[in-house]
Amino acid sequence: MARVMTAQIRQYTTPIDTSVPDSKRKYIPSSGTYPRGFRVSGTHVGVKPSNTTFPDLALISSDEPCSAAAVFTTNRFQAAPVQVSKQILEAREGRGIRGVVVNAGCANAVTGKGGLEDAKSMSAKVDECNGLNSTGGQGDSSTLVMSTGVIGQRLPIQKILSGIPTGYSNLSSTHAAWLKTARAICTTDTFPKLVSQTFTLPSSPDRTYHIAGMTKGAGMIHPNMATLLGIICTDAPIAPSALQSLLTHAVSRSFNSISIDGDTSTNDTVALLANGAAGGQPISSPTSPEYTAMQSILTGFAQSLAQLVVRDGEGATKFVTVRVQNSPSHSDAKLIASTIARSPLVKTALYGKDANWGRILCAAGYTQGLSPGTLVPERTSVSFKPVDGSAELKLVVNGEPEVVDEERAAAILQDEDLEIVVDLGGGNQGEAAKGGEDALYWFCDFSHEYVTINGDYRT
């Protein structure tokens, strides 16, 4: 059966509001509540000559020095801004950071020593605006740097350096400024990705803290090179050492748990700044109730941000959560979840609204790197969990196919959102590992021509 195909042509730069696809408009907040002491701006500098309109230089600035932490790409080819930001964080041990400067349109990756100098000069220029004298990329620098765009080309550095003072003078704490800044870090994204929320901590339940963040990801189906950037700011007081472990935990369960690989581009970076402007007791010990509360808040917040990247998946018609549970270990559960989330055949079946559990089971079966005994066919079960809270639809129970109520399956698959549950039954530890570890992963479906060929395989 042929499906109607529509050509989706993406502009390289995020379109202005009026061209955001209707279906994505609901993900753009119309208001927000932002952390105290942070100001931001998005400014047009035209990194790509073809970009004559859209903001492509973002500044995120704290009035006071922050604790800062970041998770960087594991790619062996690390872009200049990644090397420079790492160097700054290490030299300063995560203290005294004032902000982040980001350009879109050019990744400043595989650009040699000149590229490193460019990245340092961006950092130093912002420091200069802050009245600080720095060399960039050393212990005296207080501005992190990020870039996203094409690899192997040098930055138009003079344009950027000239634009930084303009961007600095535009710094503002309004919702409009945050939204414009979120747009300035985009490349092929179809909408800016911004989330903000308030929270409290156990030690001072009457004090309101704020957390806000922006991210950009790719609109591509499986962009194992498209850069993912994330910047999260909070006015809670968090010590540098605690900040890094909090972020590492959160990123593992959010940006590194979506089918758009968060750990493979030359430029991927997620940074977290905490300026403590809301006051209260600083979070430091990982065993404190404050830390535990903050970990839960930050992880949930990072998941909200990361899910927006999945919502922007090219041609996506489904937003799918895969939950692997009752695993002997979290890491094995995550490996299985990620393998299912990346399977093109699972993705096309979901687009075709086909309850093809065979593809899910098969993808689980070829997961690489599992500990022996994690995946035992006769202990493995698969079900669909509808978003309306009704009972799970069992597809496979202990390795044996169920007789599936195809009508109910079809009804469940009509929804945009779906949760797939893979229960490992404790693996070869059986009951002993039940109630064991789980992992969540988020992904979208494959659509269009790929599916005209594969989506109808089973019927």
Place this chain on the structure above:
Amino acid sequence: MARVMTAQIRQYTTPIDTSVPDSKRKYIPSSGTYPRGFRVSGTHVGVKPSNTTFPDLALISSDEPCSAAAVFTTNRFQAAPVQVSKQILEAREGRGIRGVVVNAGCANAVTGKGGLEDAKSMSAKVDECNGLNSTGGQGDSSTLVMSTGVIGQRLPIQKILSGIPTGYSNLSSTHAAWLKTARAICTTDTFPKLVSQTFTLPSSPDRTYHIAGMTKGAGMIHPNMATLLGIICTDAPIAPSALQSLLTHAVSRSFNSISIDGDTSTNDTVALLANGAAGGQPISSPTSPEYTAMQSILTGFAQSLAQLVVRDGEGATKFVTVRVQNSPSHSDAKLIASTIARSPLVKTALYGKDANWGRILCAAGYTQGLSPGTLVPERTSVSFKPVDGSAELKLVVNGEPEVVDEERAAAILQDEDLEIVVDLGGGNQGEAAKGGEDALYWFCDFSHEYVTINGDYRT
């Protein structure tokens, strides 16, 4: 820029000759030279009720008992025919095999004990035609079984068992029979994949040996579940133990070196039968010149077969060889080659005829599981090797971008065939590992809508 998109709708069963795409017709041989003592047939039984015409039951039969070996899927969920064929080969220690029976249309996977009985009954039925009394799946069975198609459904076993005697009576050694048999194992393939050739061995240079094989793969872009089957027959005399190591070596460098994963479906199987009908000195010792010669012949032959699977890649406009050389180890070279071959962004760039070396380098950079020191950015070089034998076009030399002659790059990328060379410069062993290990991998490009979005990223 929008590209013209054409809907390619694939029938589940291989079309009759007249509907083979024009561009693929050249891969179907019009004649062949087949190993003595083998007869084959392709018969219509209608495993899928919707298939009322096309052959979907294949028999490959040797008049005399053969040595046999096979490489099976590593998926943890192994289909019934895989379990049964393994059991037969193990019980017989690779001796006394008379042939293979294959059905298309249903994978007989995740079908429990009933599925195992079905697979055994197929084996036993062919044995019965051969005048042998067997139970199937035991040491008394002499017929291997393969299935390909949908997972989780039982075979229409009576149809198949009724069809086997018909298929047996159709056995023939003609080219037409081989071609029809090759077609009978297909599912979404757009053309039957059959190769045959003659060869000699050092010990008897005047004796002509034959080798012939058929394969099926998927027409999908990255079908990590679509079953890959391969059956290779030769009239050379090879001892069972030598046969298995010869096949393992060949499959690693052929079916497991294409971007359509050969090791992940529930059913993947490549089998090799040697009946010795051409006479001569049996090959047994791995240190003999005969063995070395046979290894080279078989590996090259398996590569020819596996390359046909890549040629049938959905929407493919390019046939790309990636060669990773001067690596400290073959296994690391292969890991890097396979990561490049699977990168959607490399594939779209090739379709867009864009000499985007950044994507190649980046994919190499995120290869998982490498030994430390294999990939050293400042020792890594990338070039395009044109098929016309002209000089390589250097893109990156020792980690630094070259100024690329874009006109020459464009000319090279006009050709359907291309070789990408990634030189690791010996990794951190430098000159000491030069002249070291290499690995080859074959893949095709991504086309169509995916590319309207990603293919023009750089311009």
